[in-house]
Amino acid sequence: MKNEAGFTLIEMMIVLLIISVLMLIALPSMAKNNAIVKSLGCEATIDLVQGQVGAYEAEHNRLPTINELYTKGYIDTEECPDKQPLLIDSEGKVSISKEEETPE
Numbered sequence: 001m002k003n004e005a006g007f008t009l010i011e012m013m014i015v016l017l018i019i020s021v022l023m024l025i026a027l028p029s030m031a032k033n034n035a036i037v038k039s040l041g042c043e044a045t046i047d048l049v050q051g052q053v054g055a056y057e058a059e060h061n062r063l064p065t066i067n068e069l070y071t072k073g074y075i076d077t078e079e080c081p082d083k084q085p086l087l088i089d090s091e092g093k094v095s096i097s098k099e100e101e102t103p104e
Contacts, residue, residue, distance in 0.1 A: 042080035042096065049075055049086055050094045063092045 007015075049066075052074040056064040066086050069075045079085050085097040 038080075038082040042082055042084065045077070045080050046086065046094050046096070049088075053088060053092050053094060057092065063088065063090075 049069065052069055053064060056069060056072075056074055064072075064074070066075075066078050066088055070078045080096060086094055087097050088094055
């Protein structure tokens with residue numbers, strides 16, 4: 001048999017073991033940060049919709065509803081990335097729905 005260079009089965013198993021351990025360490029950290037990313041996404045969405053409320057009010061001289069902003073193309077969605085519905089109060093301030101809000 002020729003002396004061919006390559007990895008042995010033991011070497012491959014050791015590499016797979018090391019990769020598995022690294023994955024076990026990294027995945028919980030990434031899952032924990034997912035909630036933070038969604039929260040920041042919701043804040044950014046609220047800021048964007050707040051700006052569109054101002055634009056709508058400047059064009060139509062009245063405050064819109066979320067549905068009006070959505071149907072007239074001012075915004076692409078009526079909810080945050082974490083699926084919490086958005087509301088506009090009587091003063092034009094955008095927030096998430098009180099019923100869906102979760103305590104932190």
